[in-house]
Amino acid sequence: MRARLRAEMTDEIKVIARRHLxxxxxNLSLRAVARDLGVVSSAIYRYFPSRDDLLTALILDAYxxxxxxxxxAEGAVDRADLTGRFLAICHAVRDWALANPHEYALIYGSPVxxxxxxxxxxxxxxxxxxxxxxxxxxxxRVGVLHDDERLPADVAAELARVGAGVxxxxxxxxxxxALGSWVQLFGFVSFELFGQLNNAVDxxxxxxxxxxxxxxxxxxxxxx
Amino acid sequence: MRARLRAEMTDEIKVIARRHLxxxxxNLSLRAVARDLGVVSSAIYRYFPSRDDLLTALILDAYxxxxxxxxxAEGAVDRADLTGRFLAICHAVRDWALANPHEYALIYGSPVxxxxxxxxxxxxxxxxxxxxxxxxxxxxRVGVLHDDERLPADVAAELARVGAGVxxxxxxxxxxxALGSWVQLFGFVSFELFGQLNNAVDxxxxxxxxxxxxxxxxxxxxxx
DNA sequence: CTCTGTCAAGAGCAGTGCTCTCGATATGCG
DNA sequence: CGCATATCGAGAGCACTGCTCTTGACAGAG
Numbered sequence: 001m002r003a004r005l006r007a008e009m010t011d012e013i014k015v016i017a018r019r020h021l022x023x024x025x026x027n028l029s030l031r032a033v034a035r036d037l038g039v040v041s042s043a044i045y046r047y048f049p050s051r052d053d054l055l056t057a058l059i060l061d062a063y064x065x066x067x068x069x070x071x072x073a074e075g076a077v078d079r080a081d082l083t084g085r086f087l088a089i090c091h092a093v094r095d096w097a098l099a100n101p102h103e104y105a106l107i108y109g110s111p112v113x114x115x116x117x118x119x120x121x122x123x124x125x126x127x128x129x130x131x132x133x134x135x136x137x138x139x140x141r142v143g144v145l146h147d148d149e150r151l152p153a154d155v156a157a158e159l160a161r162v163g164a165g166v167x168x169x170x171x172x173x174x175x176x177x178a179l180g181s182w183v184q185l186f187g188f189v190s191f192e193l194f195g196q197l198n199n200a201v202d203x204x205x206x207x208x209x210x211x212x213x214x215x216x217x218x219x220x221x222x223x224x
Numbered sequence: 225m226r227a228r229l230r231a232e233m234t235d236e237i238k239v240i241a242r243r244h245l246x247x248x249x250x251n252l253s254l255r256a257v258a259r260d261l262g263v264v265s266s267a268i269y270r271y272f273p274s275r276d277d278l279l280t281a282l283i284l285d286a287y288x289x290x291x292x293x294x295x296x297a298e299g300a301v302d303r304a305d306l307t308g309r310f311l312a313i314c315h316a317v318r319d320w321a322l323a324n325p326h327e328y329a330l331i332y333g334s335p336v337x338x339x340x341x342x343x344x345x346x347x348x349x350x351x352x353x354x355x356x357x358x359x360x361x362x363x364x365r366v367g368v369l370h371d372d373e374r375l376p377a378d379v380a381a382e383l384a385r386v387g388a389g390v391x392x393x394x395x396x397x398x399x400x401x402a403l404g405s406w407v408q409l410f411g412f413v414s415f416e417l418f419g420q421l422n423n424a425v426d427x428x429x430x431x432x433x434x435x436x437x438x439x440x441x442x443x444x445x446x447x448x
Numbered sequence: 449c450t451c452t453g454t455c456a457a458g459a460g461c462a463g464t465g466c467t468c469t470c471g472a473t474a475t476g477c478g
Numbered sequence: 479c480g481c482a483t484a485t486c487g488a489g490a491g492c493a494c495t496g497c498t499c500t501t502g503a504c505a506g507a508g
Contacts, residue, residue, distance in 0.1 A: 006454095026334065027251075030496065042497080043456050051496065109334025110250065111418055122423060154430040162424050180408055180435050186420075187411020194335055196410075199346060200386050206378040211404050218442065230485090254465065266467080267487050275465065 010047050012037065014061065017054055021102045026112065028055065055112065060124050062103040067127025069096040074131050082144070083213075083221045085135045090185050090212040093128065097189045104193060108186060126165075129182065133166025135221075136178055140170040145220045148173025174220055181215035234271050236261060238285065241278055245326045250336065252279065279336065284348050286327040291351025293320040298355050306368070307437075307445045309359045314409050314436040317352065321413045332414060350389075353406065357390025359445075360402050364394040369444045372397025398444055405439040 016036045020028055030051050034041040048054040073092035077084045097104040107125070139145050148171075151159070156172055163175040170178075188211060191197050192204045201207055217223055240260045244252055254275050258265040272278040297316035301308045321328040331349070363369050372395075375383070380396055387399040394402075412435065415421050416428045425431055441447055 025336070027495095029494085031494080040457050041495095042458080042499090045497075046455065105334035108414075108418070108420070110329035112249070126423075152430060152434060154427065155434040158425050158427060158431050161426065165424065176431075176434065176438070179431075180438065183411040183415055183435075184404055184408040185411075187407040187409075187414065190332075190411065190414060191407055194332070196332065199350075200389065201382050202385065203378065203382060206376060207382050207400075207403075210376065210379040210400065211407075214400070214404065253463085255463080264488050265465085266489080269466075270486060 006047070013044060013047055013054070014057060017058060018061075018103070021058065021106070022100075025102060026106060026109075030054070052112075055106070056118060056121070058103070059107055060121055062100070062107050063121060063124035063127065065100070065103070066093065066096050066107070067124060067131075069093075070128045070131050074135070079138070081224060082135055082139050082142070083216045083224055085138075086132070086216045086219070086221055087209075087212055089128075089132055089135070090215075091209070093185060094189050094192075094208060097193060101193050104189070108190060109194070130166055132178065132182060136167035136170045136174065136219075139219075139221055140167065140174070144222050145171050145174040147171035148176065151176070177219045181212075181219055184215060185212065230271070237268060237271055237278070238281060241282060242285075242327070245282065245330070246324075249326060250330060250333075254278070276336075279330070280342055280345070282327070283331055284345055286324070286331050287345060287348035287351065289324070289327070290317065290320050290331070291348060291355075293317075294352045294355050298359070303362070305448060306359055306363050306366070307440045307448055309362075310356070310440045310443070310445055311433075311436055313352075313355055313359070314439075315433070317409060318413050318416075318432060321417060325417050328413070328417060332410060333418070354390055356402065356406060360391035360394045360398065360443075363443075363445055364391065364398070368446050369395050369398040371395035372400065375400070401443045405436075405443055408439060409436065 013033060016033050017028055020033055020036070024032075028051065030044050031041040034044050037044075044054075048057065070089055070092045073088040074085050077088045079085075097108075136145070151172055155176070159172045159175045159179070162179060163170055163172060167175060167178075188204075188208055192201075192208075197204055237257060240257050241252055244257055244260070248256075252275065254268050255265040258268050261268075268278075272281065294313055294316045297312040298309050301312045303309075321332075360369070375396055379400070383396045383399045383403070386403060387394055387396060391399060391402075412428075412432055416425075416432075421428055
């Protein structure tokens with residue numbers, strides 16, 4: 001009972017903090033949140049030991065929101081349509097990022113100095129890439145992925161580590177190409193959101209879609 | 225004479241600010257810089273109208289430093305070795321970023337909220353990508369680049385805009401693939417620097433080199 | 449009914465960006 | 479050379495920040 005009030009208060013703080021995040025960016029002011037909540041600043045410390053802990057909670061929520069979006073979008077696609085599932089993942093990431101730019105910046109932008117993400121954010125952060133791993137794994141089971149024989153030993157070792165986590169049965173060459181696509185996906189979204197595409201690409205949407213389709217083919221996913 | 229003292233003071237402020245940037249991250253404290261300089265905080269305002277203007281100066285310097293590194297690295301490679309020039313660019317970007325992580329975060333990380341980069345940073349920001357454009361242009365002149373006939377009209381239009389700035393004679397398909405490589409390059413560096421590769425890739429160097437070699441081949445640069 | 453634990457409020461500390469005023473000092477002009 | 483002017487650093491001060499500590503009110507348990 002008392003615990004439920006506490007949970008409601010915690011949620012309300014996070015909601016208002018998210019709203020401030022959307023308007024004022026990453027430099028979140030505890031006092032401003034407290035003002036909006038009609039409460040004195042020190043009261044916030046009853047629920048979050050420090051501003052960094054509030055940020056950590058928001059980061060965790062952001063990772064889970066993104067992961068949930070990706071899971072939902074990919075889950076709505078026919079299991080046999082591997083390229084469609086891949087594209088659903090890519091667009092889910094971009095759409096979520098465009099809808100929540102500051103939360104995206106919070107988790108994929110420059111890390112807050114002096115702030116080290118606690119290790120309990122790792123599982124939440126892994127949710128999205130796990131979905132890609134499942135697509136890769138399904139593609140490997142169907143046998144459409146080809147390998148790359150010319151992998152240097154150290155590269156192969158690293159890719160094996162990467163693949164072991166998300167797609168243990170995919171050929172290493174495909175893991176490498178998928179890693180490149182993953183990096184390109186977030187590189188594109190970051191460029192678009194952080195203004196690096198200004199004076200270059202006016203309407204990024206179609207370009208993004210085309211790039212990701214090309215990546216699907218490059219990974220080796222069948223073109224429907 | 226008076227002007228030279230002023231220039232020296234301005235430089236000294238930027239040097240100390242860069243040092244603070246390297247230790248404390250992006251939340252640069254004017255007062256701390258003033259303390260290190262043995263001067264009262266308000267004196268800084270004689271040289272920079274605001275903290276944002278100091279940041280802008282640092283951003284401009286960072287863009288130019290990165291651009292200079294890229295130009296130097298690419299310039300040291302035999303003109304005929306197109307893939308070598310491409311790889312030199314990629315490694316120059318990553319090496320500079322690893323050597324100056326906070327300055328990299330300043331220009332390619334999440335933008336400071338409420339801060340809009342003035343338009344005079346654009347030419348400096350363009351220096352690096354211009355070098356890639358020159359490689360692409362040389363490759364087009366030699367005739368090694370192939371096009372992609374299946375470009376949707378809107379994508380082709382955007383790629384034409386991109387290509388017009390840096391490599392007007394390269395086929396649009398190659399421009400698109402190069403754009404993808406560029407995005408992947410910075411995506412990789414950002415992932416590595418911002419800790420997104422933790423728990424996945426231990427030694428990113430060889431993986432990076434392999435990915436960029438694959439990109440060179442994907443763009444269509446000749447494999448030596 | 450008392451005791452205990454939880455809560456918000458308020459004061460206060462050290463730090464921040466920024467503005468303003470006030471002397472000191474150097475520069476350029478007559 | 480002498481003076482007016484422009485530039486400079488120092489200092490005080492404002493409004494704000496995260497955070498700590500103490501104080502007093504209140505609800506639930508025994």
